[in-house]
Amino acid sequence: MSSSTKGLEGITATESSISSIIDDKLTYVGYDIDDLADNSSFEEVIYLLWNLKLPNAQELKDFKEDLISNMDIPKEVIDHLKSYDLKTVHPMAALRTAVSMLGLYDPESDVMEEEANNRKALRLQAKIPTVVTAFARIRKGEEPVSPKKELSFAANFLYMLNGKDPEDLEVEAFNKALVLHADHELNASTFTARVCVATLSDVYSGVTAAIGALKGPLHGGANERVMKMLTEIDSVENAVPAIEKKLENKEKIMGMGHRVYRSGDPRAKHLKEMSRELTKLTGHSKYYEMSIKIEDYIKENKGLPANVDFYSASVYHSLGIDHDLFTPIFAVSRVSGWLAHILEQYSNNRLIRPRAEYAGPKGQTYTPIEER
Ligand SMILES: CC(=O)SCCNC(=O)CCNC(=O)[C@H](O)C(C)(C)COP(=O)(O)OP(=O)(O)OC[C@H]1O[C@@H](n2cnc3c(N)ncnc32)[C@H](O)[C@@H]1OP(=O)(O)O
Numbered sequence: 121m122s123s124s125t126k127g128l129e130g131i132t133a134t135e136s137s138i139s140s141i142i143d144d145k146l147t148y149v150g151y152d153i154d155d156l157a158d159n160s161s162f163e164e165v166i167y168l169l170w171n172l173k174l175p176n177a178q179e180l181k182d183f184k185e186d187l188i189s190n191m192d193i194p195k196e197v198i199d200h201l202k203s204y205d206l207k208t209v210h211p212m213a214a215l216r217t218a219v220s221m222l223g224l225y226d227p228e229s230d231v232m233e234e235e236a237n238n239r240k241a242l243r244l245q246a247k248i249p250t251v252v253t254a255f256a257r258i259r260k261g262e263e264p265v266s267p268k269k270e271l272s273f274a275a276n277f278l279y280m281l282n283g284k285d286p287e288d289l290e291v292e293a294f295n296k297a298l299v300l301h302a303d304h305e306l307n308a309s310t311f312t313a314r315v316c317v318a319t320l321s322d323v324y325s326g327v328t329a330a331i332g333a334l335k336g337p338l339h340g341g342a343n344e345r346v347m348k349m350l351t352e353i354d355s356v357e358n359a360v361p362a363i364e365k366k367l368e369n370k371e372k373i374m375g376m377g378h379r380v381y382r383s384g385d386p387r388a389k390h391l392k393e394m395s396r397e398l399t400k401l402t403g404h405s406k407y408y409e410m411s412i413k414i415e416d417y418i419k420e421n422k423g424l425p426a427n428v429d430f431y432s433a434s435v436y437h438s439l440g441i442d443h444d445l446f447t448p449i450f451a452v453s454r455v456s457g458w459l460a461h462i463l464e465q466y467s468n469n470r471l472i473r474p475r476a477e478y479a480g481p482k483g484q485t486y487t488p489i490e491e492r
């Protein structure tokens with residue numbers, strides 16, 4: 121019998137002071153996610169994750185200014201985004217490539233001193249929203265828009281995406297979504313980032329690797345697929361029959377289930393409430409109603425809770441965001457957590473190298489190619 125643990129379930133692979141999930145409660149640096157979701161700005165949360173303390177007013181002001189002043193991206197990266205086949209390239213693939221490319225234009229890319237790594241973290245956090253929104257505009261035939269100094273991080277994202285000042289309600293919802301997605305202990309993309317930089321590779325490599333891991337449908341890629349599912353189901357009456365059919369076909373229901381949470385994902389209730397309000401306001405209530413039916417059915421029949429990706433789909437849809445930008449938006453937020461973990465990994469590093477239990481053939485005799 122195998123002594124390995126499939127998917128490393130239940131294995132504690134590192135110590136971390138950044139976020140915790142204990143008894144289905146999520147905290148960032150000991151602050152309950154509910155408090156942060158209701159009260160904090162995303163900038164405060166980034167500061168918290170990187171400094172392990174909340175900023176005072178002056179620290180927050182300076183940090184916001186630092187972020188905004190680093191948002192511009194090199195013209196070469198914009199030109200590269202323009203060179204893609206805009207009909208077929210997924211924005212997550214464009215983001216993965218652009219982040220790797222940003223490293224080519226950062227003279228400190230391979231400088232491994234702590235201060236240089238902190239500066240690179242700030243640049244990456246600031247530039248990722250610019251990459252995502254620039255790509256979204258370029259593929260619609262529009263020019264990228266530069267950030268506005270007076271806007272918050274959340275407002276600037278929506279401004280750079282749509283080219284007009286967002287409504288307060290939109291900013292509030294988007295800020296909350298960013299706060300809720302910022303960090304999540306040793307999820308797959310964060311683990312990927314830590315494994316990568318534990319070889320003492322650079323920050324850009326760590327974030328590029330993490331984007332690749334987030335892209336998959338079992339992780340961050342689920343939010344786009346939730347919306348695809350809701351769009352295909354199309355009506356509240358069809359929700360349960362469609363889900364029954366999917367389960368019969370052994371399909372996984374996107375946005376449902378979690379490796380760690382058993383009773384429920386504490387982030388989902390915030391997104392659920394936002395989905396209720398925003399879908400009502402924008403005339404998309406059917407997506408909320410369908411989501412409720414699906415959540416209840418899966419909970420009752422499979423005992424699985426909704427995860428963070430489930431209601432974020434109808435929230436972003438209500439904000440008028442293209443469905444294939446949902447996962448890049450996850451990255452816009454989660455890069456804060458990746459960077460916190462990368463910096464933590466550097467500060468107390470050891471190569472991450474587990475073992476595999478060999479399950480292949482043994483004692484084979486090599487035969488020359490002409491005899492095979
Ligand atoms: C931000 C995030 O990454 S949150 C997660 C986003 N991903 C998704 O929403 C994709 C859908 N969900 C899933 O695939 C899984 O629940 C995961 C990947 C999140 C967790 O996976 P694991 O802990 O490895 O659980 P695993 O996939 O082994 O599932 C255990 C059992 O529950 C079932 N199950 C788990 N999730 C689902 C689901 N969403 N729909 C239907 N059945 C499911 C599995 O089929 C399996 O059943 P079995 O024991 O009869 O074979």
Ligand SMILES: O=C([O-])CC(=O)C(=O)O
Nearest residue numbers: 304306307308379427428
């Ligand atoms: O922790 C996980 O496995 C997935 C998740 O919810 C996240 O990354 O936010």
